Amino acid sequence: MRILITGGAGFLGSHLCDVLIGQGHRVLAVDNLVTGRPENIAHLMGDERFSFIKYNVCDYLHVEGPLDAVMHFASPASPQDYLDLPIATLKVGALGTHKALGLAKAKGARFLLASTSEVYGDPLVNPQSESYWGNVNPLSPRGVYDEAKRFAEAMTMAYHRYHGLDTRIVRIFNTFGPRMRPHDGRVVSNFIVQALQGHPLTMFGDGSQTRSFCYVDDLVRGIVALLMIESDTSVAERTDRAEFLTQRTERTRETVHDPVNIGNPRELTVAEIGRLVLKLTESKSAIVQKPLPVDDPKVRRPDIRRAKALLHWEPAIALEDGLQQTIEYFRKIL
Amino acid sequence: MRILITGGAGFLGSHLCDVLIGQGHRVLAVDNLVTGRPENIAHLMGDERFSFIKYNVCDYLHVEGPLDAVMHFASPASPQDYLDLPIATLKVGALGTHKALGLAKAKGARFLLASTSEVYGDPLVNPQSESYWGNVNPLSPRGVYDEAKRFAEAMTMAYHRYHGLDTRIVRIFNTFGPRMRPHDGRVVSNFIVQALQGHPLTMFGDGSQTRSFCYVDDLVRGIVALLMIESDTSVAERTDRAEFLTQRTERTRETVHDPVNIGNPRELTVAEIGRLVLKLTESKSAIVQKPLPVDDPKVRRPDIRRAKALLHWEPAIALEDGLQQTIEYFRKIL
Numbered sequence: 176m177r178i179l180i181t182g183g184a185g186f187l188g189s190h191l192c193d194v195l196i197g198q199g200h201r202v203l204a205v206d207n208l209v210t211g212r213p214e215n216i217a218h219l220m221g222d223e224r225f226s227f228i229k230y231n232v233c234d235y236l237h238v239e240g241p242l243d244a245v246m247h248f249a250s251p252a253s254p255q256d257y258l259d260l261p262i263a264t265l266k267v268g269a270l271g272t273h274k275a276l277g278l279a280k281a282k283g284a285r286f287l288l289a290s291t292s293e294v295y296g297d298p299l300v301n302p303q304s305e306s307y308w309g310n311v312n313p314l315s316p317r318g319v320y321d322e323a324k325r326f327a328e329a330m331t332m333a334y335h336r337y338h339g340l341d342t343r344i345v346r347i348f349n350t351f352g353p354r355m356r357p358h359d360g361r362v363v364s365n366f367i368v369q370a371l372q373g374h375p376l377t378m379f380g381d382g383s384q385t386r387s388f389c390y391v392d393d394l395v396r397g398i399v400a401l402l403m404i405e406s407d408t409s410v411a412e413r414t415d416r417a418e419f420l421t422q423r424t425e426r427t428r429e430t431v432h433d434p435v436n437i438g439n440p441r442e443l444t445v446a447e448i449g450r451l452v453l454k455l456t457e458s459k460s461a462i463v464q465k466p467l468p469v470d471d472p473k474v475r476r477p478d479i480r481r482a483k484a485l486l487h488w489e490p491a492i493a494l495e496d497g498l499q500q501t502i503e504y505f506r507k508i509l
Numbered sequence: 510m511r512i513l514i515t516g517g518a519g520f521l522g523s524h525l526c527d528v529l530i531g532q533g534h535r536v537l538a539v540d541n542l543v544t545g546r547p548e549n550i551a552h553l554m555g556d557e558r559f560s561f562i563k564y565n566v567c568d569y570l571h572v573e574g575p576l577d578a579v580m581h582f583a584s585p586a587s588p589q590d591y592l593d594l595p596i597a598t599l600k601v602g603a604l605g606t607h608k609a610l611g612l613a614k615a616k617g618a619r620f621l622l623a624s625t626s627e628v629y630g631d632p633l634v635n636p637q638s639e640s641y642w643g644n645v646n647p648l649s650p651r652g653v654y655d656e657a658k659r660f661a662e663a664m665t666m667a668y669h670r671y672h673g674l675d676t677r678i679v680r681i682f683n684t685f686g687p688r689m690r691p692h693d694g695r696v697v698s699n700f701i702v703q704a705l706q707g708h709p710l711t712m713f714g715d716g717s718q719t720r721s722f723c724y725v726d727d728l729v730r731g732i733v734a735l736l737m738i739e740s741d742t743s744v745a746e747r748t749d750r751a752e753f754l755t756q757r758t759e760r761t762r763e764t765v766h767d768p769v770n771i772g773n774p775r776e777l778t779v780a781e782i783g784r785l786v787l788k789l790t791e792s793k794s795a796i797v798q799k800p801l802p803v804d805d806p807k808v809r810r811p812d813i814r815r816a817k818a819l820l821h822w823e824p825a826i827a828l829e830d831g832l833q834q835t836i837e838y839f840r841k842i843l
Contacts, residue, residue: 261667269603269660294647312642313628313659314666314768322656322663325647326603329656332648333595434648 177201178402179242179284181232181275182249184211186354187289187347190395191246192216196224198399203238207231209263210251215354232271242282244402247275248289250323254468255360257320268323269330276334276342287343287402288331290434293321294346297472302442304478305346305434315469328434335432343401343431348438348477352391352497353504363388363498366449367505370458380467382446387476389439390497393490397437400486406431431485438477439490455498511535511575513618515566515609516582518545520688521623521681524729525580526550530558532733537572541565543597544585549688566605576616578736581609582623584657588802589694591654602657603664610668610676621677621736622665624768627655628680631806636776638812639680639768649803662768669766677735677765682772682811686725686831687838697722697832700783701839704792714801716780721810723773724831727824731771734820740765765819772811773824789832 178195182188183204188211192202201224204216208229219225230236232249250267251257257264272288279286295303296311311321328344335342351363358368369376443451449462482488512529516522517538522545526536535558538550542563553559564570566583584601585591591598606622613620629637630645645655662678669676685697692702703710777785783796816822 261671262664265603265660265664265667266607269599270607273600273604296642308630308644308646310642311659313662316670318663319667322660325645326599326656326660328647329652330596330599333599333653336650337595 176243177203177241178244178246179203179205179238179278180246180248181205181271182211182289183227184208184213184216185248185252186215186356187350187391187395188248189215189354190352190391191248191398192219192225194395194399196222200224203228205230205232206249209260210256212356232274233266236274236278238278238282242278242284244285244287245275245279245282246287246289246402247272250289251320253359253361254317258316261316261319264319265323268327272327272330276330276340280334280338280340285341285343285402286331286334287345287398288327290328290344290346291320291324292346292348292436292438292475292477294325294328295475296321298474301474302440302476302478303436305436305481317469332432341406344434345398345401346434346436347394348389348436348475349386350389350391350394350438352501355501357505357509362386362445362448363452363501364505366452367456367502368509370452370456370460371502371505371509373458373460375461375463376449376453377465378445378449378462379465379471381464382449382462383444384471384473385442385444385475386448387439387442388448388494389437389490390492390494390500393439393492394437397482397486397488400488401435401437404431404486429481435482435485436477436479437482437488438479439494440477440479441494442476451495451498455495456502510577511537512578512580513537513539513572513576513612514580514582515539515605516545516584516623517561518542518547518550519582519586520549520690521684521725521729522582523549523688524686524725525582525732526553526559528729528733530556534558537562539564539566540583543594544590544690546690566608567600570608570612572612572616576612576618578619578621579609579613579616580621580623580736581606584623585654587693587695588651592650595650595653598653599657602661606661606664610664610674614668614672614674619675619677619736620665620668621679621732622661624662624678624680625654625658626680626682626770626772626809626811628659628662629809630655632808635808636774636810636812637770639770639815651803666766675740678768679732679735680768680770681728682723682770682809683720684723684725684728686835689835691839691843696720696779696782697786697835698839700786701790701836702843704786704790704794705836705839705843707792707794709795709797710783710787711799712779712783712796713799713805715798716783716796717778718805719776719778719808719810720782721773721776722782722828723771723824724826724828724834727773727826728771731816731820731822734822735765735769735771738765738820763815769816769819770811770813771816771822772813773828774811774813775828776810785829785832789829790836
């Protein structure tokens with residue numbers, strides 16, 4: 176297959192490049208390098224199956240030759256990034272998704288949207304299954320990312336229903352691993368960098384809020400499984416389209432086009448993660464508290480029953496092992 | 510003032526043109542006439558204070574001369590319309606809002622976004638105040654409109670916070686009056702047209718779902734009041750910006766930039782509206798039931814305390830009087 180990945184030089188995008196190239200596919204990575212980094216894909220540059228274009232996916236996107244899949248991973252994705260770049264975040268979620276969908280349609284390619292657990296906002300149910308509608312404040316500073324991704328999902332479903340495009344939506348929960356940026360404000364990378372540098376670990380709030388962290392190799396394996404699974408019959412899609420246009424009956428049967436949570440259901444408090452990082456890095460740093468940001472979700476844990484049933488996927492790498500790999504990485508680059 | 514109105518040939522947009530021209534302002538109406546209609550503004554065509562451009566606001570928008578305000582009202586807005594035009598609805602909410610904000614920024618103009626009670630989705634609280642985050646299914650066919658408008662609000666707040674643009678957001682609840690289209694699928698126009706033509710009134714579900722209908726003159730008066738009210742100090746906005754960038758403290762004080770509900774809090778069931786239309790039209794039509802559409806909200810009623818306090822606005826026209834005016838209109842055009 177020939178696969179285009181927007182955000183291909185980012186944390187997740189670059190790991191996707193590695194795995195897909197490793198499986199023998201050809202990959203065209205597109206990235207404007209605002210939050211993506213050339214060093215994430217430098218090792219692929221000699222490979223004839225890999226190519227890279229520095230490009231903003233919000234602009235008109237023309238690609239020579241056939242494409243089998245378009246994976247839309249471009250977006251600022253850490254709270255720090257989307258607070259610094261609110262308008263760019265909104266644009267890449269709306270305009271960028273629209274351009275990427277248009278490209279997939281023009282090429283007859285499959286489309287996969289990188290969505291996020293942020294669509295659930297500050298959830299009122301825990302764990303979150305794909306059928307939960309979410310609890311998002313559209314007006315808060317954090318809302319720019321959440322609403323951009325909710326919009327991107329709505330646009331993706333509209334292309335599926337209206338144009339019959341073969342689409343996939345993955346809702347990505349918190350992920351960690353090598354190639355996270357040292358200072359992007361995410362809790363795992365923050366803690367590791369602070370521990371390795373002998374600084375106090377800054378914890379927002381009292382640390383009782385929970386997160387569920389998935390190691391990047393597990394996550395990418397799940398995403399590739401979702402990309403590769405065949406959609407079933409085209410009859411099903413025509414029924415959807417008819418239902419959609421007449422809006423008369425509830426759409427009940429789930430298909431590969433409905434969103435799939437990919438993440439690790441092991442839930443830890445932020446304080447527990449801090450203590451684990453201190454232990455694994457053998458750091459003597461203290462943990463200090465700072466005020467909790469606006470609309471910081473209090474809980475976040477994926478219900479992964481759909482991924483298990485559809486993709487036979489579940490995480491396989493222990494948190495401690497993943498953290499060890501990530502600590503190695505940061506030791507090397509710091 | 511010189512005011513640009515996107516969707517200026519639509520139901521609400523054209524009434525806004527009338528009121529603002531009547532107050533001595535100059536109005537430039539922009540409309541691609543997909544759901545807007547030339548006859549709504551035909552009577553303004555000779556007025557030198559009025560001009561019209563047939564244009565899709567999703568394309569690059571260049572306007573000669575100064576502008577004092579940009580009001581973004583372009584969008585398919587009835588469920589029938591946005592089910593037929595899902596991608597256009599998403600585009601005008603995202604791309605159209607972005608272009609309109611860009612124009613306001615370039616001209617140093619005030620910006621007013623026409624948002625909607627649909628941002629509350631199928632609300633879990635009744636009535637809905639502006640602080641309610643909503644209960645929206647991003648994936649349903651109906652979600653295209655809801656998510657487009659939520660995105661538009663997030664984009665508008667981002668322009669306010671990041672660029673210091675003087676923005677206003679009105680959340681418009683169900684509205685009725687002359688210039689509704691006879692066949693756009695909204696309940697009041699449906700009922701009136703069916704009653705006048707002697708057909709059975711089609712009611713979706715058992716009619717126990719409630720709606721709160723505002724007569725268009727009341728609504729437009731509220732919107733103009735929100736447009737015209739002066740924003741207070743620029744200090745407040747700088748504080749917001751600093752808070753936004755550091756994301757450390759909750760934003761509590763409400764300003765004119767926060768959304769304002771405009772609608773009529775008098776709540777009726779759809780069945781009651783049907784009976785009232787039959788009485789006022791002196792029609793002998795029956796009421797027949799059809800299945801309820803997907804994700805049709807069960808209740809919808811505005812909490813208008815904010816509009817009362819900020820704008821000293823509340824609806825003044827009785828439902829029966831408004832319906833009488835609307836029935837007259839449909840008698841004339843049918």
